[in-house]
Amino acid sequence: MTFYDLAIIGSGSGNSLITPFWDNRKVAIIDGGTFGGTCLNTGCIPTKMYAYPAQLASAVKEAAGLGVDMALEQVHWPRMRDRIFGRIDAISDGGRRYRDEELDNVSLYAEYARFTGPKTLVTASGATIEAEQIVIAAGSRAVLPDVPGIDLPQVHTSDSVMRLPELPGRVLIVGGGFVAAEFAAVFSSFGSQVIQINRSAPLLKSADALVSERFTAAAASRWDVRLGWTLAAVEEAGGGVKATIRGADGGQETVDADIVLVATGRVTNADTLDIPAAGYDLEADGRIAVDAWQRVQRNGAPVDGVYALGDVSNAYQLKHVANHEARVVAHNLEHPDNLRRSDHRFVPSAVFTQPQIASVGLTEEQARQDAELKGSDVVTAVQEYGTTAYGWAMEDRTGFVKLIADRRSGMLLGAHIMGHEASLLIQPLIQAMSFGLDVPSMARGQYWIHPALMEVVENALLALGIEAPAGAATAS
Ligand SMILES: Cc1cc2nc3c(=O)[nH]c(=O)nc-3n(C[C@H](O)[C@H](O)[C@H](O)COP(=O)(O)OP(=O)(O)OC[C@H]3O[C@@H](n4cnc5c(N)ncnc54)[C@H](O)[C@@H]3O)c2cc1C
Numbered sequence: 275m276t277f278y279d280l281a282i283i284g285s286g287s288g289n290s291l292i293t294p295f296w297d298n299r300k301v302a303i304i305d306g307g308t309f310g311g312t313c314l315n316t317g318c319i320p321t322k323m324y325a326y327p328a329q330l331a332s333a334v335k336e337a338a339g340l341g342v343d344m345a346l347e348q349v350h351w352p353r354m355r356d357r358i359f360g361r362i363d364a365i366s367d368g369g370r371r372y373r374d375e376e377l378d379n380v381s382l383y384a385e386y387a388r389f390t391g392p393k394t395l396v397t398a399s400g401a402t403i404e405a406e407q408i409v410i411a412a413g414s415r416a417v418l419p420d421v422p423g424i425d426l427p428q429v430h431t432s433d434s435v436m437r438l439p440e441l442p443g444r445v446l447i448v449g450g451g452f453v454a455a456e457f458a459a460v461f462s463s464f465g466s467q468v469i470q471i472n473r474s475a476p477l478l479k480s481a482d483a484l485v486s487e488r489f490t491a492a493a494a495s496r497w498d499v500r501l502g503w504t505l506a507a508v509e510e511a512g513g514g515v516k517a518t519i520r521g522a523d524g525g526q527e528t529v530d531a532d533i534v535l536v537a538t539g540r541v542t543n544a545d546t547l548d549i550p551a552a553g554y555d556l557e558a559d560g561r562i563a564v565d566a567w568q569r570v571q572r573n574g575a576p577v578d579g580v581y582a583l584g585d586v587s588n589a590y591q592l593k594h595v596a597n598h599e600a601r602v603v604a605h606n607l608e609h610p611d612n613l614r615r616s617d618h619r620f621v622p623s624a625v626f627t628q629p630q631i632a633s634v635g636l637t638e639e640q641a642r643q644d645a646e647l648k649g650s651d652v653v654t655a656v657q658e659y660g661t662t663a664y665g666w667a668m669e670d671r672t673g674f675v676k677l678i679a680d681r682r683s684g685m686l687l688g689a690h691i692m693g694h695e696a697s698l699l700i701q702p703l704i705q706a707m708s709f710g711l712d713v714p715s716m717a718r719g720q721y722w723i724h725p726a727l728m729e730v731v732e733n734a735l736l737a738l739g740i741e742a743p744a745g746a747a748t749a750s
């Protein structure tokens with residue numbers, strides 16, 4: 275048994291915990307997958323490195339509507355893939371070598387591990403580890419439906435699809451969430467024929483209803499969207515596959531495709547860790563139970579010196595949330611007598627699909643349910659990109675900002691944006707919510723650059739119709 279001051283399971287967000295504080299202490303970092311975790315290797319970063327060229331490729335169609343004829347001559351998938359992974363693989367490899375070879379106090383175990391007791395672990399090769407403090411940052415993995423043919427090499431998840439040797443001509447995408455939306459936009463922009471099937475209607479069903487409805491329509495105008503269908507079976511046909519899909523009414527159809535991309539959700543990796551051997555609590559869906567200080571729980575009470583963070587324990591499954599929790603855990607490991615809490619009040623998200631989507635706070639439905647309980651008054655406004663000068667410049671017909679606010683306090687409750695650079699436009703709204711800036715102060719307490727697209731946010735704030743208190747300062 276080797277003893278460590280700190281053992282970290284997972285080298286994604288977990289890797290950032292090894293601060294200079296640990297320079298003279300013994301640390302073990304354990305990861306059986308690719309060093310650097312999901313976001314770097316198979317998640318946020320490579321997907322966005324495909325999403326950006328996809329945006330450029332799709333500009334050809336937009337330009338035609340503005341009197342600029344361009345042609346999409348060729349998409350060099352192998353060149354794109356090699357550029358993306360040439361950069362990413364080097365970062366992953368550099369990080370691994372730094373931990374493994376350059377830091378005397380850090381031991382890297384490049385293998386999977388599981389608990390044998392509350393503070394003891396065994397790795398796949400049988401190495402045993404005991405640590406004073408432990409952080410579980412083991413992430414999540416893609417769920418695969420249990421259907422015949424799911425193991426065929428033509429069936430991919432986000433883990434493998436970005437490394438395809440060639441751009442596939444026909445892609446069947448299963449699922450209607452973030453992953454499906456992003457890849458459908460990428461492949462269709464590059465000229466692949468995309469069929470997206472989703473069990474439920476509409477797409478992005480956890481978004482505000484107006485976003486789901488409008489995104490489903492926008493997606494259907496770009497690629498073939500079929501709602502109320504699931505994957506029933508896949509069989510090899512030629513070099514590709516014949517997929518059988520089943521409709522909500524029990525009817526079946528077949529779809530020919532070169533590849534199938536399964537994007538039907540992700541589950542915590544907690545089940546790989548033998549948590550019962552440690553005696554820690556699990557949430558009903560299998561996530562590791564933590565309190566607001568990210569402390570792992572046993573029988574409802576925190577376990578001293580054991581923390582969890584990221585996808586293994588939170589339901590957000592977002593990198594900026596894992597990063598935030600990692601900063602909290604890094605502090606708490608170093609200051610056990612002065613613990614910090616995580617702040618999950620205003621967690622934003624963005625889907626880098628086409629059109630882009632960004633969101634923070636409550637949906638209208640959630641806000642109205644909440645208001646009914648509290649007896650408060652909810653007000654909403656929807657402002658189309660096309661009502662602003664920049665929207666005219668873009669000839670935009672789909673983009674919009676939807677705001678939800680509490681009339682009495684003047685505070686924003688939720689913001690939902692669909693359209694060009696939604697992930698940028700939403701940031702001042704996140705800031706207002708996080709720092710308690712009310713709607714009238716935000717709308718009229720500052721200048722808004724004219725004629726920037728951001729005017730759509732200004733106009734949405736004004737459209738909420740919340741009066742500024744008498745005597746409030748105005749800048750514009
Ligand atoms: C395709 C895709 C796109 C995404 N895009 C975005 C985005 O744009 N923005 C965003 O905010 N989020 C995005 N996400 C989500 C984001 O990637 C995750 O929320 C984030 O990476 C989770 O970080 P983590 O540190 O919790 O886990 P991970 O980064 O997954 O790290 C966990 C590590 O633990 C290792 N591990 C697992 N089990 C064990 C074990 N038993 N023993 C040892 N090691 C183990 C794994 O090998 C892995 O390396 C995306 C996800 C996917 C799949």
Ligand SMILES: NC(=O)c1ccc[n+]([C@@H]2O[C@H](COP(=O)([O-])OP(=O)(O)OC[C@H]3O[C@@H](n4cnc5c(N)ncnc54)[C@H](O)[C@@H]3O)[C@@H](O)[C@H]2O)c1
Binds near residue numbers: 448452591
């Ligand atoms: N931009 C981002 O922040 C980003 C991008 C990608 C992924 N992620 C994270 O990764 C997580 C996983 O994403 P995801 O899209 O895989 O999951 P998801 O949970 O968002 O969506 C899964 C979808 O698949 C559908 N589905 C499930 N089983 C099905 C079946 N058998 N047949 C047809 N449809 C089925 C569901 O109805 C749902 O629409 C997300 O929670 C997200 O937080 C984030």
